[in-house]
Amino acid sequence: MRHQWLDDAVFYEVYPQSFRDSNADGIGDFAGIVDRLDHIRDLGCNAIWINPCFDSSFYDAGYDVRDYYLAAPRYGTNEDLRRLFDEAHARGIRVLLDLVPGHTAVDNPWFALSGRDERNECTDRYIWRPMTQSPNLNSPYDSIRGFLGGIAERPDAAAVNCFSTQACLNYGFGTVTEDWQFAADSPQAEAGRLLLQDIMDFWLGLGCDGFRVDMAASLVKEDTEDHYWTSLLWRRIREHLDAAFPDAVLVSEWGNPSQALHAGFDMDFLLHFGPSHYLDLFRERPYFSAAAAADGSATVRAFVDAYESMLADTDGEGYICIPSGNHDMIRMRDTLSPDEMKLAFAFLMTMPGCPFVYYGDEIGMRYVHGLRSKEGGYERTGSRTPMQWDASPNAGFSSGRRQDLYLPVDAADDAPTVAAQRGVAGSLLETVRELIALRHDHPALHAGGAIRFLYAEDHAYPLVYERTSRVADADAPAERIVVAINPSPTAASCPLADAPGAPLTSIGDAASWSDGVLTVPAGSATVFLA
Numbered sequence: 001m002r003h004q005w006l007d008d009a010v011f012y013e014v015y016p017q018s019f020r021d022s023n024a025d026g027i028g029d030f031a032g033i034v035d036r037l038d039h040i041r042d043l044g045c046n047a048i049w050i051n052p053c054f055d056s057s058f059y060d061a062g063y064d065v066r067d068y069y070l071a072a073p074r075y076g077t078n079e080d081l082r083r084l085f086d087e088a089h090a091r092g093i094r095v096l097l098d099l100v101p102g103h104t105a106v107d108n109p110w111f112a113l114s115g116r117d118e119r120n121e122c123t124d125r126y127i128w129r130p131m132t133q134s135p136n137l138n139s140p141y142d143s144i145r146g147f148l149g150g151i152a153e154r155p156d157a158a159a160v161n162c163f164s165t166q167a168c169l170n171y172g173f174g175t176v177t178e179d180w181q182f183a184a185d186s187p188q189a190e191a192g193r194l195l196l197q198d199i200m201d202f203w204l205g206l207g208c209d210g211f212r213v214d215m216a217a218s219l220v221k222e223d224t225e226d227h228y229w230t231s232l233l234w235r236r237i238r239e240h241l242d243a244a245f246p247d248a249v250l251v252s253e254w255g256n257p258s259q260a261l262h263a264g265f266d267m268d269f270l271l272h273f274g275p276s277h278y279l280d281l282f283r284e285r286p287y288f289s290a291a292a293a294a295d296g297s298a299t300v301r302a303f304v305d306a307y308e309s310m311l312a313d314t315d316g317e318g319y320i321c322i323p324s325g326n327h328d329m330i331r332m333r334d335t336l337s338p339d340e341m342k343l344a345f346a347f348l349m350t351m352p353g354c355p356f357v358y359y360g361d362e363i364g365m366r367y368v369h370g371l372r373s374k375e376g377g378y379e380r381t382g383s384r385t386p387m388q389w390d391a392s393p394n395a396g397f398s399s400g401r402r403q404d405l406y407l408p409v410d411a412a413d414d415a416p417t418v419a420a421q422r423g424v425a426g427s428l429l430e431t432v433r434e435l436i437a438l439r440h441d442h443p444a445l446h447a448g449g450a451i452r453f454l455y456a457e458d459h460a461y462p463l464v465y466e467r468t469s470r471v472a473d474a475d476a477p478a479e480r481i482v483v484a485i486n487p488s489p490t491a492a493s494c495p496l497a498d499a500p501g502a503p504l505t506s507i508g509d510a511a512s513w514s515d516g517v518l519t520v521p522a523g524s525a526t527v528f529l530a
Helices: 004-008 030-035 037-043 078-090 109-114 187-206 228-244 290-294 301-314 338-348 378-383 428-441
Strands: 011-014 047-050 054-056 065-071 094-099 103-105 128-130 146-148 156-160 166-168 210-213 249-252 267-269 319-321 356-358 450-455 463-468 480-486 492-495 502-507 512-514 517-520 524-529
Touching: 011 037, 030 037, 030 078, 037 428, 065 078, 065 187, 078 094, 078 187, 094 187, 094 249, 103 109, 187 210, 187 228, 228 249, 301 319, 301 450, 338 428, 338 480, 338 502, 338 524, 428 502, 450 492, 480 517
Parallel strands: 011 047, 011 356, 047 094, 065 103, 094 210, 210 249, 249 267, 267 319
Antiparallel strands: 054 065, 103 166, 128 156, 146 156, 156 166, 450 463, 463 480, 480 524, 492 517, 502 524, 512 517
């Protein structure tokens, strides 16, 4: 593994506009993040991922960049961001920035130059299709959402990703079928990769520790099924970083570790898309829901099969990350109760790879229904509301006027807060803190430890797996931990030939083993040390 610190890394995702407002303008900022770094450190997280914070049009909450070399003024300056890096490092926290390489905002100055009729340095920086071929702006390509016409001097239409405000940058086509398409190994496509490397070098030089890469598989259009050309692009970037910034970490939004880790990424997320069955865990007929267990709709077997397959494909090449959620998903609390979330976190903090905690999930923040879309959030908006710190106005997020807040704070009388749970035994916050501490304390639970599923049957409980530490010395004993989780409303038993050891910790009543049978109480999780 390239970066040893990742083996013990626990990440915290910060949505900057909603985390902490330091200047009462209603929008979170860099200084606000610095103000709350101690919370992240005390939770046990030693790395953070900050959602996009470059200068942006904010049609899509920062995923539409106007200037890759400038911090968004709503959050502060480049110097403020550098200070955030320094303050985080002083607390032993690494910082990843969110990099959006596939497209820019349509009001990015590069795009304006690219749209001019005379050739210039940006002419081929984006993907343009001649309007003379067809006035139809629909896309026949799976990798292009559509085309924008009538917006430039040049008689062409620009390809877009996702929203119509996001013009595709040019990394070429894996399969060229039209004379306006550049091949993935063309000089024009190569210029796109070199520009991307320059952006990364700039921020790494200012002190960031790496990047979470948005839509990492989407760069080369009409690529092969296994993303051959996009993978080659990222491997070349990885080679560059290994030479220039060998400590830099790359985490991909790819959703397919079997491809992403072979492409040179250190980690890939399991997400709400892709082959992983991630949604089976916490959101769609979730395995960790007692109600879904009771009606027989929940299962973990499909997830385990997919996970084992991905591990076999990627062993030793990088890590698979399982997040509690992110800014694109309905919050976990919408489908799980706080007690069920404790079991979900027991799973997250005892699985291989690096866990990611979405801000507010550690206190069980709710998805807020009925909100108007904000900055392209649509149904995701309810997962992006301000962090709830305490019982002061605006839940401690901001001292500004309520009507000026980026989004409304959860107005429920029982809205969870950090202050209400801090130091309270059995609270979700303290349970998450204890589970993270357990993970740090035991090498078998680190990212690189091996896993073996001992009982994971279709529509059945409990879930039981073994973690063992990897040891450099063949004569040194490996640490062995067994985890048993039963979210169902009744006790569950399974055959287990060997005794799991002594309980290290439990949520609810501890499981017990006798005569080759493990019995796990209802709504409980037990971690054994063999």
